[in-house]
Ligand SMILES: Nc1ncnc2c1ncn2[C@@H]1O[C@H](COP(=O)(O)OP(=O)(O)O)[C@@H](O)[C@H]1O
């Protein structure tokens with residue numbers, strides 16, 4: 001067969017038995033095809049006005065990057081708190097006159113507790129040595145005849161024990177016979193935990209608000225886009241396009257905006273990580289030995305563009321449904 | 329094919345654009361709807377494309393009561409119609425080819441088959457060599473022909489045209505009308521609104537005359553002088 005035109009000039013243009021579009025039932029193929037076309041066409045439209053697109057994407061990216069950055073900071077403060085908390089021993093001062101053997105016995109009892117990781121017995125001599133090492137004290141100490149320091153138990157709570165648990169431990173130890181006083185930085189620990197709780201909640205609220213902002217930005221952009229193309233939409237509807245068909249390129253535009261903004265936001269977050277890495281490491285050295293920046297997990301970074309694309313789609317979907325409502 | 333039964337149309341806040349209109353158009357027939365400006369010609373065609381709904385009466389298309397077609401059914405109906413507009417309603421940022429391709433794309437036809445059909449339709453209206461151009465680079469008559477190509481490319485059962493020769497010079501107008509007659513000769517039902525009486529007389533087809541929304545004359549093709 002040679003390449004025969006569908007409407008040969010000599011034969012009728014519209015033969016009776018072939019009315020309408022005889023699609024050989026290829027709904028899936030044509031559906032896929034139109035999705036591909038819509039995705040490409042909407043991308044071309046975005047690229048054809050790069051400045052506007054970039055501005056929209058940048059605003060969305062900043063809105064997405066903000067909660068991400070706060071989350072990053074929060075994670076690091078939390079980690080640092082934990083790291084500091086790990087070295088946070090509770091000092092139990094025994095009454096003067098308690099012997100070394102009773103100190104050892106008490107230490108042994110405390111070690112058996114489930115909430116205690118380790119107990120170190122510090123003798124008065126060791127205490128004196130420590131004091132002596134501290135500048136300015138050595139001269140004064142030599143003038144003392146006897147060692148006035150008591151035995152001290154350095155009790156380290158297990159890391160999985162929370163502030164309340166440590167409080168209970170401290171209270172128990174205060175009640176022990178032969179204990180003079182117990183020094184604990186529990187309030188510090190509690191405050192940090194409470195603060196982190198507030199921070200976590202704040203990040204969640206912020207993320208919710210900014211997700212709404214992203215939705216609004218996409219929605220408004222798509223709204224303007226649809227309004228400027230109302231004529232084209234009218235023509236499409238007149239030649240038999242369904243609402244879903246008309247809407248499709250705008251939904252893809254929303255997806256593109258979200259995707260680009262998400263990638264940009266993840267990029268911002270990585271930049272923030274890089275900028276924070278050095279100061280955090282320094283801070284870690286000063287406090288707890290080695291402490292590295294807590295980076296955002298890859299799954300979170302990867303899910304930002306996905307979630308943003310969903311938000312973009314949702315914004316476009318809501319606005320287009322509302323705007324095409326009156327189109328018929 | 330088309331049956332109007334006591335059809336009235338009152339626009340919101342307006343007077344009656346169509347009053348108790350009753351007529352039938354058989355399948356394969358070609359008819360003109362004429363009358364003064366504001367007689368209701370465009371309204372009549374809009375009812376057929378479900379761009380407007382009648383206030384009263386029943387319109388039947390191929391035996392189907394059009395009132396039964398819901399919002400969701402409108403696209404499907406329009407894919408069976410070919411509509412030509414006075415202002416041609418082309419997409420100015422797409423090529424002639426893409427404009428004509430539109431109904432086929434919406435219908436979900438395969439790309440290679442689409443291309444064949446689009447070229448055949450463009451050839452029919454004598455614009456095959458313009459397929460890559462944008463409509464704005466074409467003359468008014470050529471743009472109107474692109475609109476016609478788009479209307480016939482999906483091989484509709486009914487072709488309706490609202491003042492298709494409205495802004496064309498007389499020779500071009502005759503050409504366009506002959507094109508419509510050609511579609512009728514192969515079985516398409518054709519309904520054209522026009523106020524160009526001399527041209528209508530030349531065509532020797534049935535003429536439905538409206539006056540203030542009322543049918544005042546229905547002249548059979550043989551009786552057109
Ligand atoms: N959308 C509309 N809203 C209100 N009145 C309209 C509308 N469209 C048309 N009309 C009125 O209906 C009557 C018929 O209009 P139309 O069908 O356009 O007539 P024709 O096409 O014969 O000139 C006119 O009086 C016109 O003003």
Ligand SMILES: [Mg+2]
Pocket residue numbers: 369370371490
């Ligand atoms: Mg009119």
